[in-house]
Amino acid sequence: MNSNSEKLTKKEIRRVIWRSCQLDASWNFERQQNLGYSYAMVPVIKRLYKNDSKKAQTALKRSLDFMAITPQVSPLLMGINAAMEEENANNPEFDDSAITAVKTSLMGPLAGIGDSLIVGTLRIIATGVAIGFASKGNIIGPILFLLLYNVPGFLLRYYGLNFGYKYGAYFITNAEKTGIMDKVTYAASVVGLTAIGAMIASYVQxxxxxxxxxxxxxxxxxxxxxxxxxxxxxxxxxxxxxxxxxxxxxxxxxxxxxxxxxxxxxxxxxxxx
Structure with missing residues (x-):
């Protein structure tokens, strides 16, 4: 990277975290969470491509791809995505198709983990703890549920985004140096296409x-x-x-x-x- 390279600041990171809370606000049948995902990535795109409108348009369009992921774990993917966009903004030799390939390949596994941890475990535990109070008409019930369900979820958003951005950037830098980025892109594409094939067999009837x-x-x-x-x-x-x-x-x-x-x-x- 040169001295004029664009870097994300804590301001953009914080904005992405808060915007990720609205991931499902514009859910649609065609691409599900893509609008919410794109909305969360806007601060990153504006910061990195503020001097290159063409790249900004391409990045924004790229962020509108199909997205289906557990909202609480989405910032982890956004952090990795942000690190790759940062590399793309500063490295003219970077293959931007890797961004889509990696995002598509990680979306499915992260959704599976997130659904198991958040929807299948945390939500049930929070409900079980709170329902005892709520059944007796105690206002503590719903308050306790909201706290038990949302506080861990928000912490997961915060640390997930920072982890994804930090180690995503570290991985990309080393991958570029060792020349394995093309192999990673190819492997991610294969995994992504496999996931799409599984979705076709499962959802198209x-x-x-x-x-x-x-x-x-x-x-x-x-x-x-x-x-x-x-x-x-x-x-x-x-x-x-x-x-x-x-x-x-x-x-x-x-x-x-x-x-x-x-x-x-x-x-x-x-x-x-």
Whole structure:
């Protein structure tokens, strides 16, 4: 880095922490928490790219990618993201595609850990402790729940962001020196694509079990034959069609309406048989 390099200050770090509390405020069905994530990253982008509007626009657009993560652990990812943006702002040879790759690859595992610790454990413990007071009409109940649930969550935000930023920057610096950044980017891309593939198989559903092949007692559902070709073939085909249509700049609202009509038409055809 040169003497004119851009560095984040404690001011930006604090602003990201507070803004991360609003991660779910603009949740949407298309990219879930992306708007809240982008909002939290704005102080970082403004600071690092204040003299380069083109890079600032690219970074802001990059921050609007799909995001699904436990809010309390999101600052850890934001800290790593901020460290990589800082390196990108000061190193012209830095490959900015690594930012998206690393963010995508870490999003899923962090969400799993966060859901287990926060939603599956901390929330239940806080509820169990507070419900005894609340059931007796004691005002201490809800107050205790809010404290037990939110104080550890906020501490996790604070230390998570600082940890992610500090060690994210340390890792990037050493990765650049040793020349392993390309391998890290490739590995992160593979993990990210694997996570996307798992999400497709889990969340994209099209039930074709009502369509039978054959007649009488030899009739078998169409899905059985499709799964013999490749398990999850139908969800993959649906995803592929949607991805292709989005690439053709078709509005998401039109895609949703079109999907509803297509599903109704398929249901009508199934009912005829």
């Amino acid at each position: 099209l039930d074709l079990s009502g369509i039978m092949i054959g007649s009488g007692k030899f009739a078998e559902p169409l899905t059985k034959y499709l799964d013999m070709i490749m398990p999850g073939l139908v969800p993959l085909a649906v995803f592929g069609i949607m991805y292709w249509l989005i690439g053709k700049k078709i509005k998401t609202s039109n895609l949703l309406l079109g999907t509803v009509f297509v599903c109704l038409f398929i249901s009508f055809l199934i009912s005829l048989f």
